[in-house]
Amino acid sequence: MVGGAGHFLLAALITVIPAVTWLAFTGRARGVTETVAVRAVHRFDASLAAVCATLALCMSVLGHFAGVDAVALAIGRNTAFYLGLALILNPLTGARIAAPVLTAIPLVLAVGGWKSGGRGAQPWAVILHPATSIPALLAGVAVLVAGATFSTFKPPRITI
Numbered sequence: 001m002v003g004g005a006g007h008f009l010l011a012a013l014i015t016v017i018p019a020v021t022w023l024a025f026t027g028r029a030r031g032v033t034e035t036v037a038v039r040a041v042h043r044f045d046a047s048l049a050a051v052c053a054t055l056a057l058c059m060s061v062l063g064h065f066a067g068v069d070a071v072a073l074a075i076g077r078n079t080a081f082y083l084g085l086a087l088i089l090n091p092l093t094g095a096r097i098a099a100p101v102l103t104a105i106p107l108v109l110a111v112g113g114w115k116s117g118g119r120g121a122q123p124w125a126v127i128l129h130p131a132t133s134i135p136a137l138l139a140g141v142a143v144l145v146a147g148a149t150f151s152t153f154k155p156p157r158i159t160i
Contacts, residue, residue, distance in 0.1 A: 013106050014075075015075055015078035015079045015081075015082055015127075016078075016082050016102060016103060016105070016106055018052060018053075018056065018079055018082070018083060019049075019079075019082035019083045019085065019086040019102055020086075020099050020102060020103060022045075022048070022049050022052065022083065022086055023086050023090060023095045023098050023099045023102065024095070024099060026045040026048070026049075026090075026095065042091070042151060042152070042154075043152050045090075045151070046087055046147075046148050046151040046152045047148075047152075049083045049086065049087050049147075049148065049151070050083075050087075050144065050148040052079075052083060053079055053080040053083040053084065053144050054080075056075070056076045056079035056080060056083075057076040057077070057079070057080050057141070058076075059076065060072045060073050060074075060075050060076025060077070060079075061073070061076065070130075070131040070132055071131050072131070073131040073132060073137070074127075074130075074131035077126070077131075077136060077137050077140040077141075078126070078127045078140065080140045080141060080143070080144040081126050081127060081139070081140035081143050081144070082102060082105075083144060083147070084140070084142075084143035084144035084145070084146060084147035084148070085102055085105065085143060085147060086098060086102055086147070087144075087147030087148055087150065087151040088143075088146065088147045088150055088151070089101060089102060090151060091150065091151055091154040106127060109125045109126075109127055109128060110128070112125075113125025113127075113128045114128065123135075126139045126140055126143070
């Protein structure tokens with residue numbers, strides 16, 4: 001699982017599962033229902049995703065310092081990246097559309113995210129960077145913070 005293809009499988013594809021699961025379990029009510037709710041449900045949902053991503057980041061850093069393969073860092077970074085994207089997509093498109101779009105992102109990045117001549121990954125293809133890449137880690141955390149902020153202040157999309 002940690003061979004050449006295993007790194008992509010573990011770090012890029014499997015890490016999309018928490019974000020899609022979050023979308024599936026928090027996107028059950030209609031937007032109208034959540035908008036008129038007594039409490040701000042979308043804020044609780046955004047907090048849940050941010051806590052899950054922070055927990056994944058912390059566990060991956062602890063795993064890395066405990067001597068686990070460097071792919072542990074990429075798993076935490078990519079989980080935070082995908083949850084951040086889910087937090088951005090959910091208010092814009094709704095959970096039903098955001099889940100398939102989010103699932104397609106690693107495949108799109110795998111196809112179009114490499115520089116020509118095999119010279120590494122494009123700067124915007126966060127999940128393709130090496131596990132120890134500090135700019136990719138900062139980008140993943142930035143997407144998470146941006147997504148949490150956006151999802152907290154933007155109420156869910158109202159569908160009738």
